[in-house]
Amino acid sequence: MARRFVTLDVFTTRRHAGNPLAVVLQAEGLDTEAMQAIAREFNLSETVFVLPPERPEHRAALRIFTPGTELPFAGHPTVGTAVWLALHDEAEGGGTEMLVLEEKVGAVACAVEVTGSHAGHAAFTLPRLPEAVGTAPAAGLLAPALGLDAGEIGFGAHRPGIFSAGVPFLCIPLASRAAVAHARPDMGRWQDALGASAAFVYSHETAEAGHHYHARMFAPTLGIAEDPATGSAVAAFAGAIIAHEPPGEGDHRFVIEQGYEMGRPSQIVLEMSVRGGALVSARIGGSAVVVSEGVLL
Missing domain, CATH: 3.10.310.10 (Diaminopimelate Epimerase; Chain A, domain 1)
Structure with a gap:
């Protein structure tokens, strides 16, 4: 099946700066091997696959891949995907200032703000505090x-x-x-x-x-x-x-x-x-x- 994707530049307010991110939508039916192959094809530092959440009150589940491996958590995929979901929801007549994404590390709460027709800002609370x-x-x-x-x-x-x-x-x-x-x-x-x-x-x-x-x-x-x-x-x-x-x-x-x-x-x-x-x-x-x-x- 054909699957939509978007790319975003993250941690920047302008295109062609920041960190590029690919977000694959409608990722149901893709196994780990297929996701890894697609991530290698995009050849960006990370590619996100958006899936339905396990808990209905959450917005989406994410799987995150570098060209070489899967990650339990990553920052620019979280920020970029949260911004795109906020843009999509607002275009559909919905929208929220807070959404929760399910990642391998756990549930990640994101505050989001749409700042333009194709731009936004997101901030997430660390699901796990840093430790040595x-x-x-x-x-x-x-x-x-x-x-x-x-x-x-x-x-x-x-x-x-x-x-x-x-x-x-x-x-x-x-x-x-x-x-x-x-x-x-x-x-x-x-x-x-x-x-x-x-x-x-x-x-x-x-x-x-x-x-x-x-x-x-x-x-x-x-x-x-x-x-x-x-x-x-x-x-x-x-x-x-x-x-x-x-x-x-x-x-x-x-x-x-x-x-x-x-x-x-x-x-x-x-x-x-x-x-x-x-x-x-x-x-x-x-x-x-x-x-x-x-x-x-």
């Missing part, structure tokens, strides 16, 4: 795997660590934005240093005023050489902030810029609520715009 998992490799191993000097690893109290809010990331602080820009994965050394880990490198130095961190994400073992914007990495990164530079009591907002070295500037909003010195909730938000619509034959 495993032990990070030493700077002496990480640096050559990224084409850097060991002295460029770390700044302030920030040190490499592995954190996960559903998908684990090795969060690697770098001393400057120049070091972030110069990072080049050396696949001959990557496997020994990082194994199957995805690496989220970041610096406090930013390209744009008013932003808080400048980042890149590499996941070559998942079929993603580099990702323009990675919501699930920012969700994990919230754990690094709490561990290394904890904000005070109250609610905090950070803007993480990513994708600038790829010519696809993206802005990911991270909101964190701290009570009693602990992270009690966090949200990931951003804008998305529809780029194309088509049919899979």
